[in-house]
Amino acid sequence: AWRGAAPERDIAKLTAEDKEAAAEVYLRLVRQLEGTRGDTLQGLAKLLRVQRLSLTGGGGQNPPKLKLVDTAVSVGRKVMAPVLALFLTLPDQQSLIIDERAGSSKQSDKTAKEMQGDPGFLVNGPLLEEAGRRMQLKNGAIIDIPIPRPAYTPYVAPPAPKMSPMQLAQHQMTLPKGWEVRIARSTGDVYYYQPKTTKSQWDYPKPDAPASNEAPTCNVGDVVVINGLVSKPELNGCQARVIAGDGAPQGFDAARGRHHIELLKDGTRLTVKPSNMQLAAPPGQFNAGDVVVIEGLQSKPELNGCKARVGTFDVATGRHHVALEDGKSLALKPANLALAVPLDQPAP
Incomplete structure (x- = not known):
């Protein structure tokens, strides 16, 4: 039922003012208890069950054991007074423990007497450990803290590769340049990897299209006729004009081996190989220099x-x-022209 001199028993929850007030009460109690008779302190320690924590045994390959026992009459007032004062100031079962682990090979060389019995060690001090086990003090005894173990996950061997090393080597020889054959760890399936682009895929890689060796046959402004197109056969026979394109100021993309053209009928732009186009020739049977007779004109x-x-x-x-x-010039349809004799010869 004793609540102590602070509103909270947990030191971590105390404010700075609460800690200062508790410290004043603690120091006053220490001075008063140090002036009390030894047998009175021993009786009070027995009533409150003050205990001593120590390491015993050990040697060779055997680690020392933790031991928790009730106090003996050999504990003097300099050690017992701070223990009882701390308990009266901040009541807690750990306040009634005297740490005598100091002096062991794994702790500092200070003895309990050199530490003057400072009982605050277990509140913020080192954990209780023994041979890899972690423990705590509860109801005057040492108990193990359950340490949850990770769930057991059985080892599952990765699937066997779908190809033997010999098959992989032979398969690698069939790949296009720049590709590697690899095995997926999760499934054992074969996939393909291109280090240059860090690209990976399941499908067998297609070889890169060979560079075109076609040379340009037309210049910008030339009128051509499209022929032999397989992808867009509806354009065969259409007339187009060679134009400049992106990266092809002369109308020819040397990297792709194609001319940039624009259809005369609707202005659609596309690229065509030189082998799929030819210069447009004048339709009909007239060549430059031929003498013709005009016929069938309705406008004139x-x-x-x-x-x-x-x-x-x-x-x-x-x-x-x-x-x-x-000397007058006209633009006439071929249907309105007929081949005639030269101008300096009379008509038959």
Whole structure:
């Protein structure tokens, strides 16, 4: 029932003011108890069951044993007074323990008498250990503290590799350059690893596409006809203009071996190999320099029957540029032209 001189028995929970007040009470009690008769202190120690903790035995390979016994008459007032004063100040079962482990080979060389019986050792002092066991004091006895052991996890051997070392070596020889064959530890399955990119995958790696050896055949601005496309056969026969592209200011990507082009019909941009395109030739049977006769014009019927010389062909508009005898220039469809004799020769 004794609550002591502080509101809390746990020293860790005391405030600075509480500790200072408890210290004053403790020192006053020590002075009073040191002036008390020895047999009176011994009787009080027996009543409160003051105990002594020590190490006994040991030697060779045998560690010493912890021993907890009741006090004997040999304990003097200098040792007993602080023990009783601490208990009266902060009542706790550990306050009634005199630590006599000091002086053993595993502790300091101080004896209990040199420590003047300071009883506060077990509150903040070293743990009670013996041959790897941890213990505590409870109800005047030493008991073991249960130390939970980790759950037993049986060893599970990793699965055997799906390929023998010889098979792995042979499989490695079939891989594309820069790839390695490896075994997954969790399953034993084969996977593939590329150290350069730190990429790993289960599927067999595909070889890198060989660098194109095609050379450019057109220049920026040239009009071409697409042919031989397999991926987009609907573009075969379409006309396009060669344009400059990212990293290809001349219209040709040397790394990929492709021309950058733009379709004339809708402006769609794509890249095509030189082997899938050719320069557009003027449709029909007229070449530059041919003499033709205009026919079938509805917008300017007065020109029907006139002779003209063929110049260039505009692929974008599908018209021939022709020059009349008086020097005027026109752009006419091939359907409105017919081959004629040269201008300096009479018509048959």
